[in-house]
Amino acid sequence: MAGAPVPIPVADDKILCIDDLRREASKKLPTGVREFYNSGSTDQITIFENTTAYAKYRVRPRVLLDVSKCDTSTSCLGRKVSFPLGVSPAGLQAMAHPDGEVATSRACARKGINMGISSFANYTVQEIRSAGLAADPGMRHAMQMYTMKDRELELRIIRQAEAQGCTAIFLTADSPVLGVRYNEWRNDFRTPDGLGFPILEWDSEAIRKQSHDDSFVSFNDDAHNWTRDIPWLRSVTGMEIWIKGVLTAEDTLKAIEMGCDGILVSNHGGRQLDGVPATIDALPECVEAANGRIRIHVDGGIRSGTDMFKALALGAEYCWVGRPAIWGLAYDGEKGVDLMLDTFYNEFKRCMQLTGCNSVKDITKACLGVVRPYGPLARL
Numbered sequence: 001m002a003g004a005p006v007p008i009p010v011a012d013d014k015i016l017c018i019d020d021l022r023r024e025a026s027k028k029l030p031t032g033v034r035e036f037y038n039s040g041s042t043d044q045i046t047i048f049e050n051t052t053a054y055a056k057y058r059v060r061p062r063v064l065l066d067v068s069k070c071d072t073s074t075s076c077l078g079r080k081v082s083f084p085l086g087v088s089p090a091g092l093q094a095m096a097h098p099d100g101e102v103a104t105s106r107a108c109a110r111k112g113i114n115m116g117i118s119s120f121a122n123y124t125v126q127e128i129r130s131a132g133l134a135a136d137p138g139m140r141h142a143m144q145m146y147t148m149k150d151r152e153l154e155l156r157i158i159r160q161a162e163a164q165g166c167t168a169i170f171l172t173a174d175s176p177v178l179g180v181r182y183n184e185w186r187n188d189f190r191t192p193d194g195l196g197f198p199i200l201e202w203d204s205e206a207i208r209k210q211s212h213d214d215s216f217v218s219f220n221d222d223a224h225n226w227t228r229d230i231p232w233l234r235s236v237t238g239m240e241i242w243i244k245g246v247l248t249a250e251d252t253l254k255a256i257e258m259g260c261d262g263i264l265v266s267n268h269g270g271r272q273l274d275g276v277p278a279t280i281d282a283l284p285e286c287v288e289a290a291n292g293r294i295r296i297h298v299d300g301g302i303r304s305g306t307d308m309f310k311a312l313a314l315g316a317e318y319c320w321v322g323r324p325a326i327w328g329l330a331y332d333g334e335k336g337v338d339l340m341l342d343t344f345y346n347e348f349k350r351c352m353q354l355t356g357c358n359s360v361k362d363i364t365k366a367c368l369g370v371v372r373p374y375g376p377l378a379r380l
Ligand SMILES: Cc1cc2nc3c(=O)[nH]c(=O)nc-3n(C[C@H](O)[C@H](O)[C@H](O)COP(=O)(O)O)c2cc1C
Pocket: 036, 037, 038, 050, 088, 089, 090, 091, 092, 118, 119, 120, 144, 172, 244, 266, 267, 268, 269, 270, 271, 299, 300, 301, 302, 320, 321, 322, 323, 324, 326
């Protein structure tokens, strides 16, 4: 006799996938805010490719294998995580929902995964960390930093992060200046009244005096460079140092040479230089150059559990998502972030089971094919 039908794990009647979440969340946001979150830079080529580039890969499933004990867990930043996903550091989350980064942190903690804290968060490191630790004392946070003109402030941020138990610095290396963001200029995008950047010690008053672009220029040091900044960071902190924004074999080798702990293959969600490759297309050359000598994570355009699977098969150890967390917040605060993480988890686990993978280590290059000839980014 057939058993009872297995219910589909649907937590919300409107949201079945991440694209549903994007659509419903976007309806709730005013134009300027929606465009700030959802846009890429200049001609929107890279943001488009970040998601669509996944489509050229095909999964090669192995069948008739016992997948009843499929285990999605892995490790990230020195601890066991329930599955290989984290929330990337994205600023201004309280514009999507008043609970902002605190809600994101709690949702990540409950799901047993890690989170990056943007230096442009609307809550303090202490508030974000303690919200997560209350739900999962083992939770890890990475502190995202920019290279700053004000070294004293940069150091204070590092000390805050250490005091609160952050494990790693994600040094964002792709932003000596901001990308060309026509939407922000057209809409004269400003941080809404009442929101501050406490980690940067900027209150709401200070922020409103200038545009997003001007304020970024005023604190960020476009003289940043490998030989000045990485040894300095090493000399002042014992936290791991990760470079966020690597897209080439050359910079992967540079990160190894400078003794960094990891790289995050990222193009800032297509918000910095438009026309750079999709991260899934940049990943293979970084993995090949690294040859196992440095940890490699990836973010940008990951919108399904199968996208995560493809990134892992191409050699990333762990995936991060930015906008999906913001859409979760905008849709339903902390519950919306739960819904987002559950969606990724369910899709990823099913993808593993349907390909015959019982552990994350089983996800290898052999699990993938391409539908058309494909090689690393060709050089002219
Ligand atoms: C609204 C928004 C704000 C962001 N703020 C930061 C930031 O403060 N620092 C940073 O390193 N990256 C920032 N990012 C980039 C994310 O960390 C991440 O690289 C990107 O969102 C990943 O792409 P995805 O949104 O397609 O998942 C931001 C992204 C968005 C969408």
